[in-house]
Amino acid sequence: MRIRLRNPDRQVEAEGPMSVAELLDHLDVLPHTVLVLHEAALVTADHVLPADAEVEIRPVISGGAESAPRCAICRAPAVLEERRHRAAWCAEHLVDHVHRQVRKAIDHPPARPDGERMCSYDDRLLVAVSGGKDSLALWDALDTMGYRVDGLYVGLGIGGYSQRSQEVCQSFAAARGLRLHVVDLAATYGYGTPSGAAASGRSTCGVCGLSKRYAFNRVAVDHGYDVLVTGHNLDDEAATLLGNVLRWQETFLARQHPVLPATGTNQVRKIKPLYRLSERESAAYCVVRGIDYVVEECPLVDGNTGHDLKAAFDLLEHGAPGLKAQFLFGFYDRQERLVDPVTADDVTVGACTSCGMPTTGQTCAFCRQRELILAALPVTGGVDSRGGAAATADRAARG
């Protein structure tokens, strides 16, 4: 069906038939803030819209464009407005909004059978925290919502930036009585991000990403967590998807999803419960919840292509609020059909001959990278090839 949304005026499409209530939920529009017109007649939430319906969703809260925005729920002065949602919230209802979006992500992940959730209240969750807004907002939200969730901070050796990030995570955990694991890359694996990049000739972002993903899974496996949680948000995921679509990277397109099941032993499920929320929403959530997060950006990301993708997408989102969500969620709706069946076929995952973690080859990419780095670096004593488990166990339970 074709839906006309107003202020700003634009059209989106959705697959029908579905009820008005389902459509508004799909579009994240608060029912009491709009009128819904089908064939120029007002319709109510239970009305079923046919597949070829022409629908207009008309806002009823007037004056939003010029006057100070008010909370969509209680009409108090708002602290944040999001054009994509055509809504604004006071501090209290912003928190509700964020929790509702996280709950929606967890309870109804895209393109999964009804009833299949990202995780349950019985699962032991491990959230990877960087000290930034997204991961701390997520940890706070999951904890507040009643999930059993510990944190993991990986120290990447990026000087004062890493030091400040670690302190922020430790303060956060200590204030709430939460458990935080800390893994220092240099102490555990013998290199930090800058030295590893210099030694291997690889990009810092490449070395950092591979090391972090490895450490996340390794700690989750070693400590028996069921699910690894990361703070990737809507802006991250939309930009990543854009980069992969622009280059038609089929392997990456096949694997981009807010739920990645464990495909072998020594691997845990990975979930991204913030994929429905923008960076701006998670930052605002931190502010209203009093979460102290590291505002500075990593000093090494300059020239990272992900930044170009975000800048380009922001330009487009500005002229078409909701475009990122439309692109990302629309992709999930079509992913099965879009992805080359050959690419999507499960590859055989075995155990790395060096560390036992999952790999599609003989030795995993992390061990190969580490070997390359250590061969070029002065040897640091006391680090063996299984070094991770002991080191992380020692330092857990700090928070």
Place this chain on the structure above:
Amino acid sequence: MRIRLRNPDRQVEAEGPMSVAELLDHLDVLPHTVLVLHEAALVTADHVLPADAEVEIRPVISGGAESAPRCAICRAPAVLEERRHRAAWCAEHLVDHVHRQVRKAIDHPPARPDGERMCSYDDRLLVAVSGGKDSLALWDALDTMGYRVDGLYVGLGIGGYSQRSQEVCQSFAAARGLRLHVVDLAATYGYGTPSGAAASGRSTCGVCGLSKRYAFNRVAVDHGYDVLVTGHNLDDEAATLLGNVLRWQETFLARQHPVLPATGTNQVRKIKPLYRLSERESAAYCVVRGIDYVVEECPLVDGNTGHDLKAAFDLLEHGAPGLKAQFLFGFYDRQERLVDPVTADDVTVGACTSCGMPTTGQTCAFCRQRELILAALPVTGGVDSRGGAAATADRAARG
């Protein structure tokens, strides 16, 4: 296979196996400007690269980054360099380059069986010219290459801009002894773009696009042309594709191709032989060929979303030269699989009950729009519903 390209350093993928010569042709790299390495060994043009090959293409023309660029063919000082091609050309070889790309587009359209060309030297071609760089460069190139090609200018009633554009087209045709059809929208159909938009409440770009497409096909049909040619270039097509992918507009995705066959009576094949060339290349071609074109932009396009898409894409192309081509050509390679089979199914095309031109409904979109506009405008005398043919016949053969 995975290909590493240098200066700037980046990776692209291609489907193998194929020979080195085929790969360089696929990437539009001039063979004598590079070395090709497969498994760290030099290979020659006939060497067949397997599907999983890791290939490096290394430029051998040094100093390009700092010193004045030289023509890739004759080493004379260059007049244009294109980072996407990792090449530069003198004026003479730039013309060759443009002709070669047009020839490649015509002789080997993407995802079509070998030997199926966009058009032949026997076809009667009609190129739609606006007075801008792309359509005039294309008309010049096709004429120079020996095609039988007339021009069509549609006067859209945009004041002095339309007047200047028409004069440029007429001068171009007269200087070369080419035939130019001129259709004035207001004289033939009773409205111009600004008045039609105001009367119908539709966007000027919407009214203009529908009117132009209709007039192009109508003139081609009325005068017995085999093929309608438009000057859409690589930047246009990549930006359009990006807009359609961001919104997952499946109907448009199914139809985006540089060759659109005629799907009913009163419809001619449409082709876009410039789809492999950037705006910058067609503008430079005009300059070196001494083609006087209208540099000013249409005064009505302000806020056109196509401009946002181009600006966003230019930001990305700057950091990754060749990205637009990779995105567009990669799409064509996968189009059949990417598009929903339901969407791609041919719809039944019949004749408009009002004008006889092709439509999937009873009355075509142009006639419906025109009826809406004329109902709101003061009536202009002497225009009947079949008005187009007589008016265009009168004014043809001016050039």
